[in-house]
Amino acid sequence: MLSQTTSRGSGGIATDSKSGFLLPKYMAPSAQSRHPSSIDAIDDPLSFALRPPDGETEEERKQRLAKEALDKEQSNQIDEELRAERETLRRRKAAGEVKLLLLGQAESGKSTLQKQFQLMHCPVSLDQERSSWSTVVYLNIVKAIRAILDSFDKFPLDPATLDESSSTWPNRLANLKLRLSPLLGMEASLTSRFSVGGNKAISGGKEGVLVHRGWQTAIKSNPFSKNHSSWKSAPTDANTPPDDPVGRIICACKDDVKELWEHPSVKEQIRTRRLRLDDGTDFFLNDIDRIGSPGYLPSIDDIMRARIRTMGIAEHEFEVSMGSKAVRWLLYDVGGARSQRNSWIPYFDDATAIIFLAPISAFDQYLDEDSRTNRIDDSLQLFTKICSHRLLKHVHMVLFLNKTDLLKAKLESGILVKR
Ligand SMILES: Nc1nc2c(ncn2[C@@H]2O[C@H](COP(=O)(O)OP(=O)(O)OP(=O)(O)O)[C@@H](O)[C@H]2O)c(=O)[nH]1
Numbered sequence: 001m002l003s004q005t006t007s008r009g010s011g012g013i014a015t016d017s018k019s020g021f022l023l024p025k026y027m028a029p030s031a032q033s034r035h036p037s038s039i040d041a042i043d044d045p046l047s048f049a050l051r052p053p054d055g056e057t058e059e060e061r062k063q064r065l066a067k068e069a070l071d072k073e074q075s076n077q078i079d080e081e082l083r084a085e086r087e088t089l090r091r092r093k094a095a096g097e098v099k100l101l102l103l104g105q106a107e108s109g110k111s112t113l114q115k116q117f118q119l120m121h122c123p124v125s126l127d128q129e130r131s132s133w134s135t136v137v138y139l140n141i142v143k144a145i146r147a148i149l150d151s152f153d154k155f156p157l158d159p160a161t162l163d164e165s166s167s168t169w170p171n172r173l174a175n176l177k178l179r180l181s182p183l184l185g186m187e188a189s190l191t192s193r194f195s196v197g198g199n200k201a202i203s204g205g206k207e208g209v210l211v212h213r214g215w216q217t218a219i220k221s222n223p224f225s226k227n228h229s230s231w232k233s234a235p236t237d238a239n240t241p242p243d244d245p246v247g248r249i250i251c252a253c254k255d256d257v258k259e260l261w262e263h264p265s266v267k268e269q270i271r272t273r274r275l276r277l278d279d280g281t282d283f284f285l286n287d288i289d290r291i292g293s294p295g296y297l298p299s300i301d302d303i304m305r306a307r308i309r310t311m312g313i314a315e316h317e318f319e320v321s322m323g324s325k326a327v328r329w330l331l332y333d334v335g336g337a338r339s340q341r342n343s344w345i346p347y348f349d350d351a352t353a354i355i356f357l358a359p360i361s362a363f364d365q366y367l368d369e370d371s372r373t374n375r376i377d378d379s380l381q382l383f384t385k386i387c388s389h390r391l392l393k394h395v396h397m398v399l400f401l402n403k404t405d406l407l408k409a410k411l412e413s414g415i416l417v418k419r
């Protein structure tokens with residue numbers, strides 16, 4: 001090896017007798033007979049790295065060639081996909097499409113904003129998904145009850161702190177836990193309804209269920225979803241028990257849910273143990289009579305407040321009237337948890353605009369995925385990174401300070417903003 005390098009490095013010019021071209025000496029035919037052909041030439045590090053190993057057997061050669069053929073096929077396939085993607089983007093740009101990315105940390109309100117767009121520009125499609133959302137509402141209720149009961153398991157009530165009127169509460173709590181166990185037992189089956197094709201929905205433990213795009217369609221095909229009339233008309237089956245077994249259980253145990261939720265010791269537990277419930281929990285549990293009634297179908301408010309975590313990127317398409325013409329908007333709703341943020345980048349280079357959502361009510365909260373990082377700090381860092389990203393230099397940016405109603409409620413309840 002060393003002698004070859006030395007001979008090539010020796011320099012000098014020779015003439016190719018066939019072409020008459022001047023060649024470096026090591027490329028002259030006489031040199032080529034002594035040295036490897038161009039594919040193995042060590043002047044080209046890539047060729048050198050790719051040359052067959054010394055002493056390769058016939059069997060190894062066949063395997064290597066078969067693998068190279070497979071790699072080439074895969075590489076061609078990727079090239080073809082990239083070409084098709086570039087072509088789609090070119091056509092979209094030519095057609096004047098608007099590509100809008102909704103970015104921000106988890107729970108910042110991206111999917112909620114997407115639903116508001118859908119309600120404004122394509123209400124029919126939201127209406128068609130209406131029965132699917134009852135599964136999300138049920139799951140939110142089950143998750144909140146589980147979190148409350150788990151908290152009492154972890155931090156049991158201290159009988160010394162209970163006054164006379166609450167002295168029977170620990171027994172009652174144990175009894176409620178037993179009575180609510182059939183409802184809690186439905187969590188896994190509710191989660192499985194969100195699986196799309198071969199993609200299973202993931203139960204994220206205390207953070208809730210992560211869903212793939214297209215989950216609404218998957219749920220619609222579940223046997224408990226019912227057809228319904230439009231938003232404005234009242235449900236026609238108001239006196240018949242729900243087909244959905246979870247709906248039936250909620251109907252049967254709504255008084256227990258109510259008793260648990262309204263008990264002062266539960267409110268105290270949430271406050272003192274800083275129990276983090278989803279933002280829509282108060283809304284759903286305060287309204288359990290309505291949700292737990294036969295014929296329940298989610299209202300628009302229910303849909304807006306229902307919480308389900310986005311996994312990956314979900315594309316939504318709308319026709320938006322802009323002046324005299326209708327423009328096609330493609331809205332991308334992304335999963336906001338830290339582990340999901342790398343998947344945003346391929347959507348940056350042809351984005352028209354970004355709406356960055358920052359929930360300003362979260363000043364006293366920490367990330368689910370990193371309990372040491374304050375949510376406002378995370379939003380600020382993320383926004384700074386997005387603003388300075390080289391692919392987003394020419395993209396319009398909208399900063400959306402969200403959840404102002406929750407901020408107001410927190411400040412009015414006496415919670416102070418401090419570092
Ligand atoms: N009170 C209140 N709740 C809001 C507001 N915006 C969103 N929410 C609620 O906040 C929760 C989380 O909202 P999502 O839209 O699911 O959050 P996301 O950013 O899509 O979260 P990921 O999908 O996990 O990235 C839902 O329960 C919403 O109803 C708001 O302005 N006020």
Ligand SMILES: [Mg+2]
Pocket residue numbers: 110111112308309310333334335
């Ligand atoms: Mg989302």
